[in-house]
Amino acid sequence: MIKLNEVWKEYTLGDGTVFTALKQINFAVKQGEMVGIIGASGSGKSTLMHIVGLLDKPSRGKVLVNDRDIAKLNDDEISKLRSEFVGFVFQQFNLIPKLSVLENIMLPTIYARKKLAYIPEKRARELIERFGLAGKEKNTPNKLSGGQQQRVAIARALMMNPQLILADEPTGNLDSKTGHEIMNLFEELNQKDGVTLVIVTHEPLVANRTHRHVHIQDGEIVKEDKTPVRKREVRVK
Amino acid sequence: MNRFDNIAHLLTSAVADFRRDKIRTALTSLGIMVGVLSVVMLIALGLGLKNYIQKQFQNLGANLILVLPGQGISGGPGPGLVGGAEFDEKDITALRRIEGLQYVVPAVFKSVAVEAGTEEKTGYLLGVNADYFDLIGVKALSGEQFTRTEVGNRAKVAVLGYNLADQLFEDPADGVGRNIRLGGLRLKVIGVNEKTGDNEQDKAVVVPYTTTYGSLNPKKTFWSIYLGVPSEEAVASVKEEAEEVLLRRYDADEFEITEQAEILSTINQIFGVINLVLVAIGSISLVVGGIGIMNIMYATVTERTKEIGIRRAIGATKRDILSQFLTESVVLSALGGVVGLLLATIIVLIVRIWFPVAINFLAVVMAIGVSSAIGIFFGVFPAKKAADLSPIDAIRYE
Numbered sequence: 001m002i003k004l005n006e007v008w009k010e011y012t013l014g015d016g017t018v019f020t021a022l023k024q025i026n027f028a029v030k031q032g033e034m035v036g037i038i039g040a041s042g043s044g045k046s047t048l049m050h051i052v053g054l055l056d057k058p059s060r061g062k063v064l065v066n067d068r069d070i071a072k073l074n075d076d077e078i079s080k081l082r083s084e085f086v087g088f089v090f091q092q093f094n095l096i097p098k099l100s101v102l103e104n105i106m107l108p109t110i111y112a113r114k115k116l117a118y119i120p121e122k123r124a125r126e127l128i129e130r131f132g133l134a135g136k137e138k139n140t141p142n143k144l145s146g147g148q149q150q151r152v153a154i155a156r157a158l159m160m161n162p163q164l165i166l167a168d169e170p171t172g173n174l175d176s177k178t179g180h181e182i183m184n185l186f187e188e189l190n191q192k193d194g195v196t197l198v199i200v201t202h203e204p205l206v207a208n209r210t211h212r213h214v215h216i217q218d219g220e221i222v223k224e225d226k227t228p229v230r231k232r233e234v235r236v237k
Numbered sequence: 238m239n240r241f242d243n244i245a246h247l248l249t250s251a252v253a254d255f256r257r258d259k260i261r262t263a264l265t266s267l268g269i270m271v272g273v274l275s276v277v278m279l280i281a282l283g284l285g286l287k288n289y290i291q292k293q294f295q296n297l298g299a300n301l302i303l304v305l306p307g308q309g310i311s312g313g314p315g316p317g318l319v320g321g322a323e324f325d326e327k328d329i330t331a332l333r334r335i336e337g338l339q340y341v342v343p344a345v346f347k348s349v350a351v352e353a354g355t356e357e358k359t360g361y362l363l364g365v366n367a368d369y370f371d372l373i374g375v376k377a378l379s380g381e382q383f384t385r386t387e388v389g390n391r392a393k394v395a396v397l398g399y400n401l402a403d404q405l406f407e408d409p410a411d412g413v414g415r416n417i418r419l420g421g422l423r424l425k426v427i428g429v430n431e432k433t434g435d436n437e438q439d440k441a442v443v444v445p446y447t448t449t450y451g452s453l454n455p456k457k458t459f460w461s462i463y464l465g466v467p468s469e470e471a472v473a474s475v476k477e478e479a480e481e482v483l484l485r486r487y488d489a490d491e492f493e494i495t496e497q498a499e500i501l502s503t504i505n506q507i508f509g510v511i512n513l514v515l516v517a518i519g520s521i522s523l524v525v526g527g528i529g530i531m532n533i534m535y536a537t538v539t540e541r542t543k544e545i546g547i548r549r550a551i552g553a554t555k556r557d558i559l560s561q562f563l564t565e566s567v568v569l570s571a572l573g574g575v576v577g578l579l580l581a582t583i584i585v586l587i588v589r590i591w592f593p594v595a596i597n598f599l600a601v602v603m604a605i606g607v608s609s610a611i612g613i614f615f616g617v618f619p620a621k622k623a624a625d626l627s628p629i630d631a632i633r634y635e
Contacts, residue, residue: 050629053550055549055550055628055629055632056628056629075554076554076555076556079553079554079555079557080552080554082549082550082552082628083551083553084552087551088551090632094543094546094550094632096544096547098250098253098254098257099250099253107548108551108552110243110246110553110557111548111551111552111553111554111557112552156551160552
């Protein structure tokens with residue numbers, strides 16, 4: 001589905017030195033997987049997620065989306081992929097404050113380039129119902145709890161029926177109980193709906209809900225396995 | 238998704254942003270509003286002035302030829318309105334011989350203080366002969382106008398313009414039979430003219446030109462001579478002959494013969510330029526308003542960097558972001574334009590009571606068109622900045 005081949009990401013800092021955020025990353029996600037990218041803050045996991053989510057481009061190496069090299073796509077074509085192929089869930093929820101819950105969830109359809117097989121508002125209302133947000137349609141995000149906002153964000157990510165959902169520390173701003181509920185929701189989406197999920201986290205509890213663990217440290221993938229993640233494995237630099 | 242939903246979203250999103258900060262929206266639009274208001278008002282005043290002056294000339298009658306000293310109204314080198322030939326009775330006699338001429342009216346003008354009882358008002362002394370009333374086509378409201386006999390006798394009589402009579406007496410018609418004083422001259426009011434709408438005529442003290450001889454006009458000269466012809470076709474030939482007659486006495490640059498049509502076209506030319514200058518002055522405030530919009534839009538782009546990042550992450554293209562910010566700046570400036578136009582319309586409707594200002598279609602089209610164009614022009618730079626933000630930098634922005 002998505003494949004990273006020998007991907008490097010380097011930044012030139014203000015003083016001219018080059019900072020390497022990602023080193024020689026080889027990484028692939030298959031249809032139906034639920035993958036955890038696990039690393040401490042500053043490990044490069046967010047940079048990796050931005051590249052997987054087509055928000056950023058690698059300095060070197062190839063990113064293949066359904067075997068298409070994204071280096072050969074222009075900005076409009078990449079925008080189209082972001083619209084159709086991938087859905088984002090962020091730690092900060094990243095809802096648009098002035099839009100209502102319903103408008104936020106429907107927002108991706110405004111930018112859709114393909115003809116949708118469903119009526120946007122109908123689908124949005126179904127998601128609202130399913131995620132226990134009924135009655136909040138007209139509210140703006142600041143009237144909702146963190147857990148509710150994150151569910152709105154997940155509904156928005158699902159709106160376009162993407163092949164892949166990327167979640168960057170989705171429980172980072174939630175208490176553990178709400179975080180647990182959100183993870184349940186992800187699990188349900190993966191198992192019942194067959195949604196492919198990549199979850200970036202530094203919390204072992206969250207990581208252990210995923211089925212494959214990719215450990216990243218100092219910009220390198222250090223380990224890939226399916227065994228439970230222990231606390232000391234996620235060291236803070 | 239279809240285009241219509243997209244545009245609807247752009248508009249509702251813009252309106253939602255404006256509602257969030259009403260004061261800022263109002264202040265930003267205010268710049269354009271003032272700009273449009275001033276442009277439309279200046280055009281309206283320019284047109285009003287033109288209408289007013291045209292009307293003054295049209296009141297003189299259609300088949301009228303004016304003989305003026307100097308280079309007259311069309312300007313150019315020469316003595317101008319003051320100086321040049323000083324016409325007298327010899328010229329009148331000579332001009333009367335021209336064939337096809339209906340009226341020859343010598344005219345003496347002077348601004349004077351008019352006293353009646355304890356009232357004192359400013360009026361225009363107009364010394365003419367009896368043909369004047371026919372030439373201008375003005376009738377007496379009450380009393381009568383003077384005749385050839387009274388001109389011949391240097392009769393101390395006067396016919397008052399409606400407004401002047403209204404100011405001097407309780408009822409304009411009351412003036413008939415009363416005495417007025419112009420400096421040392423005592424005159425009997427024999428008639429009051431009907432209202433003409435022409436300020437000079439309505440404030441005139443019309444007297445036989447012979448009566449002005451003395452302290453009011455010691456040199457017995459005329460400021461101008463009116464020639465009346467029976468039809469428009471006769472204008473050209475009479476004009477030519479009059480020129481021949483006058484050339485026997487004066488140099489070509491000492492007098493000027495103009496007809497109504499020429500004067501009107503000169504007025505049109507002058508006001509074309511004046512209006513252009515007025516629009517240019519008004520446009521400065523429009524540009525200032527546009528810069529205000531640009532300023533606010535830059536601030537908005539910075540404030541909403543995060544939002545731009547979110548929108549890009551869920552699939553908005555550069556063009557989508559560009560359209561969003563352009564829509565906002567165009568709506569802002571068009572809003573200002575429409576409000577400015579409405580205000581201008583109200584002001585024009587009020588001013589019309591006193592002065593013939595006018596809003597023309599062009600002014601309306603320009604106001605809306607220019608304000609929208611300013612929205613696009615000054616909005617495009619901030620919008621471009623928004624569109625060119627890298628999605629990753631934008632979404633990380635706090």
